[in-house]
Amino acid sequence: MVNQTSDGESLLPGPGRGARVGEHISPAMDRSDTILGGFLRRGEMSMQIRTWMVPALAGLALVCGPAAAAQQAPDFSKVQIKATKVSGNIYMLEGEGGNVGASVGEDGIVIVDDQFAPLAEKIQAALKNLGITDKPVRFVINTHYHGDHTGGNVPFNNAGSTLIAQDNVRKRLEAGGIAGNGSSIKREIKPAEKAALPIITFEHDVTVHLNGEDIRALHFPSGHTDGDSIIFFPKNNVVHMGDDFVRYGFPFIDVASGGSVQGMIDAMEKATAQLPADVKVIPGHGALSNLDDVRAFTKMLKETSAVVQKAINDHKTLDQMKQEKILAPWAKWKSDFVNEDAFIETLYNSLTGHKGEFVKHN
């Protein structure tokens, strides 16, 4: 792709960096700091998964949400899609899997993430039932490659939507591999079929100009995975954080897919520092949120990673850290998906660079 300097700044001028399709997508010229600044400038407003290989789930990548803790695949026939108006013409759709963000307007529909294939028709019906447009989903932007965010790619692609994501999303979908925290959370990802692969990929950022808004996907390196994007809707003052920000407690950080706690912290700090105070935040999983929720989450990440780093510096082993329950003060963040021990493993592996069966895609 494009040559880069070590700090990620492109050596090429702006237009060489992104993707372009017709008049609807154009690369942004800004770097990440000014991209978030642009959000302001434009300023119209201001598992417990011990080993997690459930054969019944083959083909379903229940990777990063609470559903991953379930022993059985969800019954998709019973899932209902709930659409909530977030702001202006931006909606949040909840069903099973990651939250879907949607810009619905006169030019058509852009969605951010698409849950699971069996839900695609219900998602399309829920969008139509808003009564705003009969136009189709023209673009799907994936926040990262996990199957509970990209599972609908094939049906949406087959229905004519154009799939867009960061370069590493396509690489990881195409290659398959191991997702996990480097220890007890581990799942094999099968290579995706061609129709699931994003047609347009970008290294740093891309902007979709639709429904009177510059919908901007911006890559933040090495957070939940190595292909994460946060999606900004500046006119409507909404942001979709993908799984760099979730509401189910301790986050799953896919260190086996290039994620890291420091990258997640960096992404959240950069975003909270530059977004409008009243921005509405769609998390990767969980209820609609605000920046105070993001700050509390970031604070927990910083405190817990500092505790684990200190234990590493004190030459404690992973087992000692678990026995001493060093994350007990943050126990309210534990879930069946990522309990205290699993999060200690996550932080330990992230901070020591132990990534399990890591496959680098860069």
Ligand SMILES: [Zn+2]
């Ligand atoms: Zn995920």
